Amino acid sequence: MSSFVKGVALPTENIDGSMLRIAIIHTRWNYEIVENLVRGAKETMISHYNVKPENIIVQSVSGSFELPFAAQSVIQSSTLFDAVICIGVLIKGSTMHFEYISEAVSQGIMRVGLDTGVPVIFGVLTCLNDDQALERAGLGDTQKKHNHGIDWGHCAVEMAHKKINWKNNVFN
Numbered sequence: 209m210s211s212f213v214k215g216v217a218l219p220t221e222n223i224d225g226s227m228l229r230i231a232i233i234h235t236r237w238n239y240e241i242v243e244n245l246v247r248g249a250k251e252t253m254i255s256h257y258n259v260k261p262e263n264i265i266v267q268s269v270s271g272s273f274e275l276p277f278a279a280q281s282v283i284q285s286s287t288l289f290d291a292v293i294c295i296g297v298l299i300k301g302s303t304m305h306f307e308y309i310s311e312a313v314s315q316g317i318m319r320v321g322l323d324t325g326v327p328v329i330f331g332v333l334t335c336l337n338d339d340q341a342l343e344r345a346g347l348g349d350t351q352k353k354h355n356h357g358i359d360w361g362h363c364a365v366e367m368a369h370k371k372i373n374w375k376n377n378v379f380n
């Protein structure tokens with residue numbers, strides 16, 4: 209059995225997030241799981257990068273299919289956001305609904321980021337059963353559990369920081 213642990217290495221540079229403004233848009237579908245993912249992202253940005261709690265705007269929508277529209281609408285508001293994190297949990301049921309939403313949401317979220325120029329983080333779990341979702345939100349009772357919301361918090365701050373640097377031709 210491989211000892212390789214799947215996961216993401218943290219950014220190498222020290223990032224000061226104290227001036228960043230981040231939006232988190234989450235679903236109310238599977239909210240017990242979503243709630244922990246949101247918590248992980250928020251706490252990571254605050255504790256690791258000094259993002260101010262008042263600069264983290266949290267909005268909810270019904271389900272994951274609404275996330276791309278919500279992200280676009282929030283970005284087009286008069287508030288300038290440095291990054292947006294879309295958080296949802298899709299759990300396969302007995303129809304093809306899961307497959308259609310998963311594809312539409314992933315393509316939609318990517319398109320909003322590319323169209324607007326604001327980093328939009330894909331924080332949607334696409335799970336085949338409840339246990340997969342619980343494990344990836346740091347819940348449940350397996351040793352492998354890990355809250356991916358933490359990863360998304362790191363990613364949002366890094367992409368916001370790099371977007372600003374790259375715009376100013378800083379490539380350190």
Ligand SMILES: Nc1c(NC[C@H](O)[C@H](O)[C@H](O)CO)[nH]c(=O)[nH]c1=O
Binds near residue numbers: 271296297309
């Ligand atoms: N089954 C799940 C959904 N379904 C709802 C859709 O996302 C959408 O809200 C509805 O079709 C109205 O447009 N959403 C999730 O986030 N997770 C699910 O497991």
Ligand SMILES: CC(=O)[C@@H](O)COP(=O)(O)O
Binds near residue numbers: 298302
């Ligand atoms: C992801 C979904 O839409 C899914 O949970 C819906 O369940 P079903 O396919 O049984 O209607």
